[in-house]
Amino acid sequence: MLFILLRQSFTNQMKAMFLMFLSVAMGTAVSASLVAISLDVQGKVSRELRSFGANITIEPKVEGLAGLAGQRRFLSEEDIPKAKTIFWRHNIIGLTPFLELEALLEVAHSGATSKRKVMGAWFDHSIMLPGESEPFDAGVSSVMPWWEVSGSAPGEGEALVGVSLAQELGIKSGDTVRLMGRDLRVSGTLSTGGAEDGLLVLNLNELQSLSGNEGALTRVMVSALTTPMDEFAYKDPDTMSKVEYEKWYCTGYVTSIAKQLEEVFGGSRVKPIWRVAETEGRVLERLTVLVYLLTLAALVAAALGMSTTLAASVLRRLDEIALMKAVGADRMGISIIFLAETFIIGLAGGLVGYLISLAAAHYIGVEVFGSALDQKGILLPASILSALGISSLAAWLPIRRALMVKPAVVLKEVH
Amino acid sequence: MTAFIEIKDVLKEYGTATALRGVSFAVERGQWCAVVGASGSGKSTMLNIIGGLDSPSSGCVSMDGVDLCALGEDPMARFRRENVGYVFQQSHLVPYLTSVENVMLAQYFHSLTDEDEAREALARVGMDHRLGHRPSQLSGGEQQRVCIARALINSPKVLLADEPTGNLDRENTTLILGLLKRLHTEEHFTIIMVTHDAYVAGWAGRVVTMEDGLIVKDEPSDR
Ligand SMILES: Nc1ncnc2c1ncn2[C@@H]1O[C@H](COP(=O)(O)OP(=O)(O)O)[C@@H](O)[C@H]1O
Ligand SMILES: [Mg+2]
Numbered sequence: 001m002l003f004i005l006l007r008q009s010f011t012n013q014m015k016a017m018f019l020m021f022l023s024v025a026m027g028t029a030v031s032a033s034l035v036a037i038s039l040d041v042q043g044k045v046s047r048e049l050r051s052f053g054a055n056i057t058i059e060p061k062v063e064g065l066a067g068l069a070g071q072r073r074f075l076s077e078e079d080i081p082k083a084k085t086i087f088w089r090h091n092i093i094g095l096t097p098f099l100e101l102e103a104l105l106e107v108a109h110s111g112a113t114s115k116r117k118v119m120g121a122w123f124d125h126s127i128m129l130p131g132e133s134e135p136f137d138a139g140v141s142s143v144m145p146w147w148e149v150s151g152s153a154p155g156e157g158e159a160l161v162g163v164s165l166a167q168e169l170g171i172k173s174g175d176t177v178r179l180m181g182r183d184l185r186v187s188g189t190l191s192t193g194g195a196e197d198g199l200l201v202l203n204l205n206e207l208q209s210l211s212g213n214e215g216a217l218t219r220v221m222v223s224a225l226t227t228p229m230d231e232f233a234y235k236d237p238d239t240m241s242k243v244e245y246e247k248w249y250c251t252g253y254v255t256s257i258a259k260q261l262e263e264v265f266g267g268s269r270v271k272p273i274w275r276v277a278e279t280e281g282r283v284l285e286r287l288t289v290l291v292y293l294l295t296l297a298a299l300v301a302a303a304l305g306m307s308t309t310l311a312a313s314v315l316r317r318l319d320e321i322a323l324m325k326a327v328g329a330d331r332m333g334i335s336i337i338f339l340a341e342t343f344i345i346g347l348a349g350g351l352v353g354y355l356i357s358l359a360a361a362h363y364i365g366v367e368v369f370g371s372a373l374d375q376k377g378i379l380l381p382a383s384i385l386s387a388l389g390i391s392s393l394a395a396w397l398p399i400r401r402a403l404m405v406k407p408a409v410v411l412k413e414v415h
Numbered sequence: 416m417t418a419f420i421e422i423k424d425v426l427k428e429y430g431t432a433t434a435l436r437g438v439s440f441a442v443e444r445g446q447w448c449a450v451v452g453a454s455g456s457g458k459s460t461m462l463n464i465i466g467g468l469d470s471p472s473s474g475c476v477s478m479d480g481v482d483l484c485a486l487g488e489d490p491m492a493r494f495r496r497e498n499v500g501y502v503f504q505q506s507h508l509v510p511y512l513t514s515v516e517n518v519m520l521a522q523y524f525h526s527l528t529d530e531d532e533a534r535e536a537l538a539r540v541g542m543d544h545r546l547g548h549r550p551s552q553l554s555g556g557e558q559q560r561v562c563i564a565r566a567l568i569n570s571p572k573v574l575l576a577d578e579p580t581g582n583l584d585r586e587n588t589t590l591i592l593g594l595l596k597r598l599h600t601e602e603h604f605t606i607i608m609v610t611h612d613a614y615v616a617g618w619a620g621r622v623v624t625m626e627d628g629l630i631v632k633d634e635p636s637d638r
Contacts (some may be wrong), residue, residue, distance in 0.1 A: 001516075001523035008511045323507050326468060327565065328496025329524040330489040408469035411507060414458065 005337055006344065007125050013316075019309045020345045021352075023394075027302020028353025029360060031295040032383045038291040038360040039376055042284055044369045046225050049283065052094060054143050054221035056258050056274040061269040062067050074099075074216035075268055077208075081318040082264035083222065084129045084136060087250065088257050094142035094223035096122055099207050099216060105200060107169050108183065118179065118200045120207030123153035136168035144192070145222045151188015154203050158282065162197040180210050195318035222261065227252040228281035299390050306345070306394035314338075314398045331403050338402060342395040343388065350387025354380050419444040419478060419605060420465060422574065425474035427460050427538060427628075434460040436628040437474070440631035444572075447599045447606045449616035449636070458609040459577050461625070463606065467495045479572060496525045500566030502560035504578035508550040508565075515546045518565045524599045525569040536564040540594055556587030572597065576608040578616055590616045 060073035062111050075097075083095055099120040106113045125136035140147055151173045154160050159179070161171050166189050171177065175186045176198065190201055208214050227233075233253040237245060249256050254272040262270040314321070321334060357379070365373035427435040442448050445465045447481045454474045458527035462477055463469035467483050474482040478498060481635055518533040537543055540560040548559055559579060566574055576595070580588040596618060598604040608619060616622045617636055624632035 001519055001528045002513070005520075012511055319507075320509055323509060324520070324524065325492065326495075326501055326503075326507070327521040327524055328492055328569070329491035333492075333524050334488070404626055406469075408463040411468075413502060 002337065002340060007339055009233060009337075010343055010408075013313055016313045017341075017345065020306045020391075021349050023063055023302045023305030023309070024345055024349025025353040025389050027298050027305075027354065027390060028350050028358035028383050028387045030298035031386065032354055032357035032379055033360040033364065034291050034295045034298070036357060036373055036376065036379055037364060040365070040373045041287065041291070041369075042228075043098055043225065044282060044365075044371075044373075045059045045287060046280065047093070048369070049280045050223050050225065051145055052276055052280075053146075053273075054094075055254060055273050055280065056222040056224055056261065056270060057224065057228065057273060058220040058261055058265050058268050058270045061240055061267050062401040072214065072218075073267060075220060076338075077217055078357055079265045080138065080220065081127055081129050083261055084132075085397040086257070086264060088224070088252050088260060091225040092222060093225060094137070096125075096138055096140045096143045097204060098219045098221070099204055099211075099213060100218045101211055101213075102206075103123050103179055103211070105169075107171055108178060108180040109124075110170060112169055114164070116200055117198070117208060118202065119196070120202050120204035122204050123149075125204075142162050143221045147196070148191045149188050150191070151186075154184075154187050154201065154206075156203065156206060157184055157325065158203070159184040160188055160190045160201040161186055162199045162201070163189050163191045164197040167198065179320065183209060213313050217350070220265070224254065224257050225252065226254040226257060226277065226280070228284045229253055229255070229277070254373075257263075262343055284290040299386065301392040303390040307397060310338075310342070311401065312399040315403045317402075318405055318410050321405045325405060325407040326411060328347065334402055335399055338395060338399045339392070342391045346388040346391035347384060349385035349391065353387060354383035357383065417480065418442060419446075420437070420478050420607070421476075422465060422471075423475045425461070425464060425471045425476065426529070427457070427464065427469070433472070434628055435464075437623075438628070439538075439628055440623065440630060442564060442607060443607060445554070445599075445603045446621060447595070447604075447619045448608070448621045448623060449619035449624045450609045450625060451613070454611065455507040456625040457628040458611075458625055461557060462575050462577050462607060462609050464474065466493045466499045466501055466573075467499075468517045470592055472541060472629055475482075487562055496521070496569060498572045500565050500574045502559070502572035502574065502576040506562045506582075507552065508558060508561060510619045513547045514542060514553070514561045517550070518560055518568050521565045521568050525540045526553070533564075536568045537561065539567070540564045541590075555582050555586070556584075559583065560594070561590055563591070567598070572605060574604050574606045576606065578609055578611070580612070587608045588612075588615065592617065 058075060060075050062073055077097060080095070080097060083092055088111060101118055102115060103117045103118045104113055121140045123139055126137045127138045129136050149160060159177060166172070171186055173186055173188050176183050177186060179200070185201070190196060208216060219291050232248070237248055237259065254277040257312060258270040262268055324334060361373045365371060422440040423439045424525050425435050427437045450461065452458050460469065464471050470484060481494060483491065483494070501535060510518060512520065514537060515530065516537055519530060520529045522528045522533060534546060534636050535542065537546060540563050542557060542564060544559055545553060553561065580591050583591065592615065595606060595608070599606055612617050619636055622634060622636050624629055
């Protein structure tokens with residue numbers, strides 16, 4: 001009988017039923033795609049934000065008398081592959097080493113000399129990692145994609161001049177400069193918008209051997225995907241309990257990744273670049289809040305849409321409800337009919353909404369982030385449950401209205 | 416010992432209007448009682464209160480020893496479907512259900528549906544040839560017969576009928592009354608029937624006359 005009542009209810013009020021189904025399906029589709037995006041977006045946006053450059057620097061530890069005496073300390077080039085052996089190795093998406101020192105620079109054609117900062121860097125340089133078959137790009141462009149070289153990257157016996165240095169000393173591509181007793185051909189100019197514009201840049205290995213600092217580095221810049229800092233992340237690891245420390249260590253905070261890098265780079269001091277790390281955290285946090293608010297709004301809109309339609313349907317069916325009560329339906333009997341309708345609409349709406357969200361999330365992933373979203377399977381049951389939830393919520397008031405029907409009054413009104 | 420159906424000092428007010436002004440009235444098991452009176456005299460109100468569709472503003476109603484006024488909404492609904500069969504003046508049927516489905520609806524809210532039993536009930540009122548028809552495809556008399564079948568399906572103790580022949584021609588009226596008579600004599604149904612038609616009232620064993628919310632006359636039928 002319930003089946004007959006439901007079948008009739010659906011065929012007699014196709015428009016209302018379709019509207020309710022549409023509300024739930026659209027609400028579920030929008031919220032499920034938003035949640036799908038937000039589950040995946042942290043990684044995606046965080047990756048996008050990484051084009052703003054390094055968020056961690058590794059430098060030699062300078063302490064005690066050595067620091068006071070201005071004695072130079074170095075990092076070791078041998079430690080670089082170890083960065084990809086730490087717990088969060090997969091989050092290290094770029095790293096590139098530098099050697100910086102001061103040297104006397106002489107411009108061949110003018111004879112001008114000047115004491116200048118010189119930097120060694122890797123251009124188009126891949127390293128092999130232990131246990132991996134694919135080489136890892138450790139070139140400067142993996143971390144500083146905005147470095148603009150006009151001409152070509154410096155090979156052996158070559159150097160790049162920063163644009164402001166070039167202007168100051170009147171150096172052009174093809175000129176020769178003399179550094180530590182060696183003539184270098186200028187292969188091009190470098191424009192970064194930063195301090196590098198005033199430097200002479202050589203291939204790292206060339207500068208190391210010229211200056212007699214084989215295998216030595218003064219800095220490694222690291223670009224890592226991180227979990228936004230939360231309150232817990234700001235706790236001092238030294239005061240944490242063992243359990244807390246484990247949790248902290250195994251969460252991809254910029255600080256715990258820094259700590260792990262410090263452990264593998266001998267004599268190093270590793271610091272987050274807070275300006276970058278914090279901005280990133282804030283952007284992600286706001287994005288997440290925004291997505292959840294939108295999700296909530298979509299669900300509320302769906303519930304309202306369904307509720308109004310169902311209320312109108314109840315009003316149309318007052319006679320029928322009164323009659324059912326007159327022939328003996330109790331509150332449960334009436335509720336079951338409407339709840340069953342609601343359940344069917346919720347189930348169908350949830351399912352279809354989920355399917356739409358699959359397509360929508362895929363589309364958004366490809367259009368906005370350039371790669372498909374990684375859909376979480378949990379979203380199917382979650383969509384159906386939330387669709388059932390909002391439709392029951394939406395049905396609450398209309399069903400109360402139906403239960404309030406007084407059979408004697410309504411049946412009389414028809415007279 | 417109270418009577419099978421008993422109402423005592425029943426007052427019913429609708430806002431400022433008073434539909435019943437302290438009515439007392441008893442019906443014995445197996446009686447067929449007609450309630451007559453002008454339109455607006457309170458007949459339907461009294462019938463609805465006896466059947467538990469409506470509750471009195473004050474006074475008591477009891478049926479088969481159960482105090483109906485003490486029952487909450489759901490127990491009242493359960494009591495009604497166990498004990499009372501209702502026939503309305505306008506054949507209130509669910510428009511999108513067939514005859515047999517309309518009868519099964521009462522079974523559904525009572526306990527379980529049984530299509531064969533529903534068919535039998537329709538056969539008892541001579542409607543076995545219209546099982547699959549919707550109310551709009553039936554004549555007024557046929558609709559009313561479906562209503563009677565629906566009222567009888569759960570084997571109630573009482574049949575309450577509010578102007579069951581109000582919209583019918585003489586031929587159909589006689590047919591419906593013949594049905595009620597058979598239920599009364601063969602199956603000993605207790606019947607309370609509201610009407611304003613003296614011919615119809617004449618079929619009952621007892622005629623109660625109402626006027627302006629009060630019972631003014633209560634006598635055996637002259638038939
Ligand atoms: N739901 C209601 N609201 C207000 N007044 C009502 C209602 N039902 C009945 N009445 C009034 O109560 C009186 C009795 O009505 P009713 O019992 O239907 O009379 P009858 O069935 O004898 O024609 C009438 O005056 C009617 O207007
Ligand atoms: Mg009436």
